[in-house]
């Protein structure tokens with residue numbers, strides 16, 4: 001099988017594009033590995049994060065379109081949130097559309113003169129002026145862009161940004177096919193800085209299956225498909241979906257409430273997964289190529305007349321967004337949560353970051369650090385109407401206060417006070433107040449995501465505070481997750497894809513690896529990703545873990561500061577050692593010249 005990646009490179013400044021062949025599958029695998037390899041090639045390490053020359057990259061994996069749940073696209077970019085190399089993962093139809101357009105990756109550089117939509121398929125590319133979409137929300141933008149390419153909607157993917165992305169809010173997201181997102185670290189602003197309102201990918205060709213060993217492929221596919229569909233492995237994701245976690249985490253005293261002032265609340269019943277399923281659930285949908293269908297769509301009704309007149313809308317919900325704009329903001333009604341999620345969606349904000357930032361703002365207002373002239377809305381835990389106003393201000397950067405808040409809660413706190421209760425661990429926290437291992441994992445994690453290592457599970461299993469055991473767990477988990485993300489696979493599919501199954505799947509479609517070779521490649525990708533993160537300014541010793549994380553009661557009681565900071569110190573040394581194993585291409589060239 002051709003070992004090179006086929007990459008579409010588009011320069012929006014010059015309106016030129018070309019197809020490149022980038023080495024090699026053996027070196028980069030795909031997904032996260034490929035995104036990092038391309039980033040090293042295209043990034044301008046000497047320029048600011050939103051400089052037009054910085055690349056925005058979308059990469060898929062070697063199993064995309066060939067195996068179930070291999071449905072993700074990896075977006076990589078220089079994050080406007082912290083100025084560092086960042087990855088964000090999205091699903092929908094994006095991965096399959098890119099595959100059937102015939103590309104392993106898309107690299108976008110340059111800044112368009114006017115607001116633009118990029119459209120491409122296997123044999124065509126358009127860079128279209130869409131200045132009339134300026135300020136338009138995600139839904140209306142989607143409707144307009146769908147009309148550009150009305151045929152074969154099942155093979156087409158539409159990525160777009162809302163007002164938050166255009167206004168360069170540091171945690172603006174990219175919406176994918178309405179119900180999925182490149183959510184975290186500000187991919188929406190990275191697109192906004194390029195004047196890029198949307199991308200339409202038409203998966204309008206077939207792909208070359210010549211190298212597939214049909215017998216081996218069918219056998220491996222069947223094995224994996226059977227685990228996914230006939231075991232219990234994926235049942236929870238389809239049934240209640242990730243909101244199934246709300247009640248157990250609340251019972252465990254690990255669900256952040258009201259800006260992490262507590263971790264448990266009796267009001268949980270009104271926003272639990274069960275409550276959503278019973279009263280709001282309309283249907284489940286799936287990313288292309290996934291038989292699970294974990295995306296839960298809720299029905300939101302809004303009465304607009306004295307008679308029984310209703311507007312209705314369909315809003316997707318998951319555990320993290322319910323935590324972000326629900327428990328964290330003290331909103332305890334399912335329709336209230338959906339109302340805020342719909343606004344977040346329209347504006348193109350990341351639901352977790354926006355919710356956590358507004359939770360900080362609410363407490364800052366309560367404590368008198370800011371006033372209502374600054375917040376422009378009577379922020380109060382549980383006040384849905386006030387949060388609706390605040391979300392608009394956040395996306396539109398209405399005043400100085402919201403401009404600062406749009407950079408993140410900790411940045412706003414540095415200016416207005418209240419750093420102790422900014423619930424930020426590298427970025428706004430995800431919904432797991434499980435203990436020290438998780439706090440350190442998110443604070444120092446590669447993506448500052450709960451998915452970097454899954455240390456929230458380790459916290460729930462382990463009462464012992466053992467630094468080495470925790471580091472071993474995080475390192476093992478990170479290793480596996482880099483493998484899975486270099487396949488651009490959905491991390492919900494972990495049980496179906498142990499390392500052995502990934503190897504079998506790769507070999508069955510013509511990507512010959514031994515286990516040792518695969519291991520070597522993953523270790524190299526791991527070192528490379530960390531080296532880039534350090535090169536773009538990551539200083540783990542400067543990452544703060546605010547006091548609130550030490551004050552709140554978890555199921556283990558309060559966090560132990562001695563253990564937490566020992567773990568942080570030791571883990572940062574491990575990451576520095578991992579990064580040191582990589583030397584950049586230019587450094588290598590220099591070494592060759594020197595010798």
Ligand code: SF4
Pocket residue numbers: 069071091092237285286287290291292293294295490491492
């Ligand atoms: S499990 Fe859910 S998020 Fe993962 S690929 Fe399937 S539908 Fe998409």
